[in-house]
Amino acid sequence: MAKVKTQYVCQSCGYVSPRYLGKCPNCGAWNTLIEEIQQKKETTANSKPRRTIAGTKVKPQLIDQVSTKEAPRVKTELSELNRVLGGGIVPGSLVLIGGDPGIGKSTLLLQVSGQLAHIKSKVLYVSGEESATQIKMRADRLGIKGSEFYLYPETDMDAIRQSIADLNPEYVIIDSVQTMQEPEMSSAVGSVAQIREVTADLMQLAKTNGITIFIVGHVTKGGAIAGPKILEHMVDTVLYFEGDKQRTYRILRAVKNRFGSTNEIGIFEMRDGGLYEVNNPSEIFLEERLKGATGSAIVASLEGTRPILVELQALVTPTAFGNAKRTTAGLDHNRASLIMAVLEKRAGLLLQNQDAYLKTAGGVKLDEPAIDLAIAISIVSSYRDIETRSNDCFIGELGLTGEVRSVTRIGQRVAEAEKLGFKRIFIPKNNLDGLEFSNNIQVIGVKTLNETLRLTFN
Structure with missing residues (x-):
């Protein structure tokens, strides 16, 4: 009998080693190499020529002969989902949805x-x-019903392919890809090899037959989708469902989309009857703001194509230890440290012996340059113990020399602030050129950080 050959495969990145290693040399993860039987000849979905369910082989086509009118986008009743997908569901696309356990992926x-x-x-x-x-x-x-809605509890990909061929559905939901199994492979269910082959099989079904397939993906302890990184490269769209199980709000974020804008977000509220859309998220993020509180500033941030007004909060207090502590929630830690260094050098604030705690209200995550000015204002407000006006809003990127640099889509940001009743908005002076604003809001152009502080707190 021939000796069975084994190999060790990293469950994080798919790296293959002939012997066991404690640390993966490719991704640096520890204790992720699992012993698997080496296949003599694996018949993968990638090695087969593409065929439709009817059995016809796919042939080359001239690009001028390919029509997009035959595959219009399909809009769901959830406009937030349509926004994240770039305007609706594209027929024949492969969509991956990841998120923490219990966050609402299956419900959505x-x-x-x-x-x-x-x-x-x-x-x-x-x-x-x-x-x-x-x-x-x-x-x-x-309250979900449907005469054309079929349920199929199965993990065997051969049986799933046969069911798809029998039913010929327009849409297929796979919940989840980590539980599916290719019978020809000896790897364990959920292993890198199984996930890769199952996804390749699903991709072939989607592209050759025009079937839209949604895949649910589990996430690791670090928040990334479990399985090889090639999983995200193979699919057309990657959506992350974010939120805290202790909160009712959920954020659906597009991190990859071949048919629309990336970093687009949709906001939902989880109730007993399922997920409901939040059409005006700015009101929700601001509804519990305290009047007269220090360390608070409002920013008009941009998520994809949507402007959102969010409250940034800062708490600056003298440190009880030798090294000052910097803590952030919803903001980049390095960005906060950089802005505090600019405030100390350019605005004369002694922050090196102050602990600083910064967060975004409502659990939303912000990571764009336009929030720099609002972060600086909230820090100064807490440090000086002086409140900001409740109807002021701040937009701008801070440079290391203390200048306020221009940002994109200023008109949409100002319009969102005006819609929610803000009376003053501070924007970079270079953004004023060629733009006209309503008389209902006072738009103040600033060039430096010190100029903004003087106009805000005096």
Whole structure:
């Protein structure tokens, strides 16, 4: 009998080693190499020529002969989801949705499946984690029905392919990719090799038959989607479902989208009846703001194409230890440290012996240069114990020399602040050129940080 050959595969990045290693030399992760039987000849989805369900082979086409009118975007009843996807669902696309356990991934896809089935589209919901009875109980609670909505609790990819060929659905939900299994492979369920082959198989089904496939992906302890990084490269769209299980609000964020803008977000509220859209998130992030509180500033941030007004809070207090502490929540730690250094050097604030705690209200994460000025104002407000005006808003990027640099889409940001009743907004002076603003809001152009501080606190 021939000797069985084994190899060690990293479960984080897919690196293959002939012997066991404690640390993966490719991604640096510890204790992630798992022993797997080496396949003599693996028949993968990538090695087969693409064929449709009917069995016809895909042939080369002239680009001028390819029509996009035959595949219009399909809009769901959730406009927030349509926004994140770039205007609706693209037929034949492969969409990966990741998020923490219990955040609402399955609930979102169950609601979308019911809406698609309601418009007479055939939907196949494949679950490897729940039985059909369990899914039906959840669907009844959410009020989901549909004459073209099929449930299929299965993990075997051969059986799933056969069911897709029999039903010929327009939409397929895979919940989740880590539970699916290719029978020809001896690797364990959820291993790098299994996830890679299952995704390649699903990609072939989607592209050759025009079937839209949604894949649920588990996440690791670090927040990344479990499995090889090639999983995110293979799919068309990667969505992350974010939020805290102790809060009711959820943020759906696009980090990759071949058919629309990246970094687009949609905001939902989790209730007993499922996920509901939040059409005006700025009001929600500002509704609990205290009047007269120090260390608070409002910024008009941009998430994809949507302007959102968010409250930035800072608490500056003398340190009880030798080294000052810097803590952030929802903000980049290095950005906060850089702004504090600029305040100390250019504005004369002695912050080296002060602990600083900064956060965004509502749990939203902000990471763009335009929030720099608002962060600086909130720090100064807490340090001096002077409140900012409740109807002031701040937009601008800070340079290391203390200048306020211009930002993009200033008109949309100012319009959002005006819509919510703000009376003054500070913007970079270079953004004033060629723009006209309403008389309902006072737009103040500033060139330096010191000029902004003087106009804000005097």
